[in-house]
Amino acid sequence: MVRHPAFIFLYLLLLIPAAGFSQTTSLDIELARRELRNGNHAEALRRFRTIIEEDAGYIPEAHRHMARIFVDLGDDQQAVRHFGRALNSGPFAIPDDRVRTYHELARQHLHMDRMFAYEQTMYALFEYNDEFTGSASASRRANIEQVFIRQSLARALELYRLTPGPFAAAHYEFGMHLLRSGRDDSLQHLLFYLLDTYSLAIEYYRRIEPRYTFIDLYRFTDDIRQNRQVNEFLDRRNVYWAVAYLGDAMYFYGGGGGASTRARELWQFVSRQAVAGDAAEYAARQLAADRPVNPGPPIR
Incomplete structure (x- = not known):
């Protein structure tokens, strides 16, 4: 159907104010x-x-x-x-x-100091994370946790890479709040934080080494030692503190099935990293203690 020129002119004229207003x-x-x-x-x-x-x-x-x-x-x-x-x-x-x-x-x-409102708002936030909440992701999240608990963090990273999104900082912050509050769901938030962080770090490194194959955390740490960009990214993300605290969550709230062993593996990894600083000292103390200490009450 052919439009009359006058109709087209009028239509375009009506669009101009709306576009200008936007x-x-x-x-x-x-x-x-x-x-x-x-x-x-x-x-x-x-x-x-x-x-x-x-x-x-x-x-x-x-x-x-x-x-x-x-x-x-x-x-x-x-x-x-x-x-x-x-x-x-x-x-x-x-x-x-x-x-x-x-x-x-x-x-x-x-x-x-509105703890209930804080927690409810954080739970509402995570409803937007398709990889963490909802019926479709529940079984996947459970699988990730089981692979981590029964095998290793490296194995979980090998099998499950997360799509980067705006949730990482919230996972870390909320995971620490829950850990200090004595809650077992701290484990899943700290685990997802590390999966997000290492997924991004591996992606960055593969831009330099396209054929790179991730094997384990020790090897990855050695491989990136000379890469300033990746190391600065991990430092900004407090990655070694997060690994150490994930060890705490495993030790105190991971239940059976090798949780204590996995916790000590994480502390050992952090304690051996020269670049980990205070986190390495903290992990070494946890590793040497007859009874590791809980990080303490939530930070207000």
Whole structure:
């Protein structure tokens, strides 16, 4: 069917204001972010409020940034309020930002000593991790845990590589909270953190050595010794502390089936790493102790 030229012109004319409005909103959010980066909280708040009032997109992002400003200003209630509004204002332009907003809200609850709210928010966050929650992933997660407990962390890494996502920091933080709270589900969070971290590290190394085959943690540590990029990544991720604490989780909450043996293998691995620093000393103490110590109460 042939469209009349006048109809086409009218259709295009109607599109122009909408496109211009969307671009203006995108520019507004960037200008507001610039004010925030420059420390101009009052002007940034004004711009973010304008974006919300115009109701033309980027509303979740505006609320999230406002929450961050109130965190900086020490207004805890307003921070929680705007993080909550960000999560309830529709989709984010970058979907992973929803997960990051949940994590920021959880940290705010932790800062305010709201332990129940903190834990519930973290559980809500992990609902977005398809590799960790849901009926489809439950059996896979159980298989990963069993391979780790009965064989080794290296074997779990060999069989199960995780798709990198925005969940790693939350797994580590929540795993440590649960470990210090005496909860056995700390094990799965610390394990998934390490699977995520080492999956990424191996992927980075394979960009340099495309034919690289992962064998075990000792060999991998030797192979990357001269690779500054991979070592800096592992250092930023506190990988040796995470391995040592996974050993703690195994020892105290891993149950039977070789959990104690696996814990000592992890401590031994960390204690032998010259680059592990304080984590190596901690692991050596756990390894030598007649009764290893629990890391202690949760950090507020």
